[in-house]
Amino acid sequence: EPEVTQTPSHQVTQMGQEVILRCVPISNHLYFYWYRQILGQKVEFLVSFYNNEISEKSEIFDDQFSVERPDGSNFTLKIRSTKLEDSAMYFCASSEETRSYTFGSGTRLTVV
Amino acid sequence: GNSVTQMEGPVTLSEEAFLTINCTYTATGYPSLFWYVQYPGEGLQLLLKATKADDKGSNKGFEATYRKETTSFHLEKGSVQVSDSAVYFCALRAGAGSYQLTFGKGTKLSVIP
Numbered sequence: 001e002p003e004v005t006q007t008p009s010h011q012v013t014q015m016g017q018e019v020i021l022r023c024v025p026i027s028n029h030l031y032f033y034w035y036r037q038i039l040g041q042k043v044e045f046l047v048s049f050y051n052n053e054i055s056e057k058s059e060i061f062d063d064q065f066s067v068e069r070p071d072g073s074n075f076t077l078k079i080r081s082t083k084l085e086d087s088a089m090y091f092c093a094s095s096e097e098t099r100s101y102t103f104g105s106g107t108r109l110t111v112v
Numbered sequence: 113g114n115s116v117t118q119m120e121g122p123v124t125l126s127e128e129a130f131l132t133i134n135c136t137y138t139a140t141g142y143p144s145l146f147w148y149v150q151y152p153g154e155g156l157q158l159l160l161k162a163t164k165a166d167d168k169g170s171n172k173g174f175e176a177t178y179r180k181e182t183t184s185f186h187l188e189k190g191s192v193q194v195s196d197s198a199v200y201f202c203a204l205r206a207g208a209g210s211y212q213l214t215f216g217k218g219t220k221l222s223v224i225p
C-alpha cells in the first residue's frame with residue numbers, strides 16, 4: 001500500500017536554528033498538508049498546498065513557517081528560527097482529493 | 113469556530129469488552145466526520161468516516177453513526193482485542209472549500225488480555 005514517508009523520524013535542534021522537515025507524498029496525490037501535535041495536545045492543522053501554492057493556512061502558520069515542493073516529489077516544511085514552543089510531532093499528509101488523507105508517521109522535533 | 117471534544121483517556125479494557133469512545137463536535141454547515149487511529153510508532157490511519165447525517169461508518173468491527181441532532185459521532189466496538197490498543201482521534205472536515213481537519217485530543221486505549 002502506498003505510503004507517505006517523513007524524514008527524519010526525530011530531529012533535535014538548537015533554539016534559533018532553521019530546520020527543514022521532509023516528506024515524500026504518495027506519487028499521484030495532488031493535495032499536501034502539514035499538521036502538528038504538541039505533546040498531550042490536539043493535532044492541529046498548519047497548512048494545505050495545492051497546485052504549487054498554499055490553499056489554506058492556520059493562525060499557527062506565521063512568517064516563521066514556509067512550505068515548498070522543490071522537485072515534484074518532496075514536500076518540505078521549513079521553520080526559520082525555531083522556538084522552544086515549536087517542539088512537537090509534525091505530520092505530513094497527502095490526498096488525491098480533499099476527502100481522505102494518508103498521513104505519514106511523523107517527525108518528532110525537539111528544540112533545546 | 114469548529115471544534116471536536118472526545119472523552120479523556122486513558123481507557124483500559126479487558127479483551128472482549130465493549131468499547132465506546134464519545135465524540136461530540138461543533139461546526140457550521142454540514143461537516144464530514146472521521147475516526148483516525150494511531151498505533152505505537154506509526155502515523156494516523158483513517159479508521160472510518162461518515163459524510164452526512166445518519167450515515168454509519170464501519171471498519172474492522174468498529175462503528176460510528178453521524179448524529180446531527182446530538183452533534184455526536186461516538187466510536188463503538190463490540191469486542192476489543194489486544195491489537196486494538198492505540199490512540200483514537202475523532203476529527204471533522206467542515207465542508208466545501210475547506211481542506212483542513214479539526215481533531216479532538218485523542219483517547220488512548222489499552223486492552224489487556
